[in-house]
Amino acid sequence: MNAAKVPDIVVSRLPVYLRALQRLADAGMTTTSSKELGEKVGISAAQIRKDLSQFGEFGKQGTGYYIPYLIERLSKILKVEHVWDVAVVGMGEIGHAVVRYQGFGNRGFRVAMCFDNDPEKIGKQVCTGTPNCSFVIRDARNMVKDIREANIKLAMLCTPASAAQQVADHLVEAGVRGILNYAPLRLMVPSGVKVQHIDPAIYLQRMTYYIEP
């Protein structure tokens, strides 16, 4: 076990490994090798072994990795062995889609509350698709208080760009330490607060460079 600081780029690959391992487990497999896992995720076997070795020795020479054990260890490392509550701010199209998204359940996350500042929306129910599970859209004016009382550390920011920085400031004030930002601008946050950006137009532009129209 190496206690030194792990490079961000190594950390960023761990969720990819975990997702692939969960798929292998779902397919009924119990062991895998760095070579096989590498083919699944598009990363070299040496890279995977080196990444994992930052956190411990999880494999066995000759046989590879026992999948349930590696899933358990990676889940612990990423702190997703328990479920995180997440707040959603901005209940436009993206906000609604995020609340209804079925892909968080088995990955360590659960939408716990959602907010908007539009009087037309506040108080409305949002169905999640999960039976017996719906949310009432809360008043954004109570956001700091509600998030702090619920001890929520993660938020998905789905407001228009014009409101995003101000909302981010409030989220930080409320104790949120990680923001998944769907607004198309870079958020400024204090050190210690993590931000990840999702901007589909950016991803599309990363592809068109290589494509003939």
Next chain:
Amino acid sequence: MNAAKVPDIVVSRLPVYLRALQRLADAGMTTTSSKELGEKVGISAAQIRKDLSQFGEFGKQGTGYYIPYLIERLSKILKVEHVWDVAVVGMGEIGHAVVRYQGFGNRGFRVAMCFDNDPEKIGKQVCTGTPNCSFVIRDARNMVKDIREANIKLAMLCTPASAAQQVADHLVEAGVRGILNYAPLRLMVPSGVKVQHIDPAIYLQRMTYYIEP
């Protein structure tokens, strides 16, 4: 102008520069420097100058960059000076959100058609939020033909994971060269076809590593 191959990582930063420049332009600014732009995007000034120098000399010593000109050049480089038609496959929650998303219009993209294989959904209208603009959900069985006839080169894949690879194969067959994949698995595509992945759970897990629950 350097005609050598530009590293992928440089290309991946260009859309970020472009987005920041468009925001500066919207704010009424006409010139900027690598230092100022760097502060906006969180990238060093030297890095920005080096990245841009891969494609030409766009600045002036002493004054920096003329924003409209740099926007024009980056738009050309990324091939977003004209609008790309995009197909959406899988009209669940994500598919609907993507069709209604207002953020593509001024970034070089337009949803042109959408598909599903569910008889309940085929033929239904999807409102986009843009006045007088709605789509009829098309039958996925005609997808290859429809996409090829419309000469569409970009698609957003919003099906469940179980269908994603097969859909991707059909998209490639239809002539699509870039796929924005919302399904939580890695797609296998021939070389020459670009894929970008958006998986919100991955992004959340990249933050929880650093956060105390």
Next chain:
DNA sequence: TAGATTGTTAATCGATTAACAATC
């Protein structure tokens, strides 16, 4: 055991930064 595969080291490769002449 013999074959397979790990964890780790050293070598390679590539990306970022610092510095500065050129020049607007």
Next chain:
DNA sequence: TAGATTGTTAATCGATTAACAATC
């Protein structure tokens, strides 16, 4: 002009890969 900022080079830094002893 003098100050500012570019484009570019060389130096630094960090990440990836190849190779292999250890060992299951």
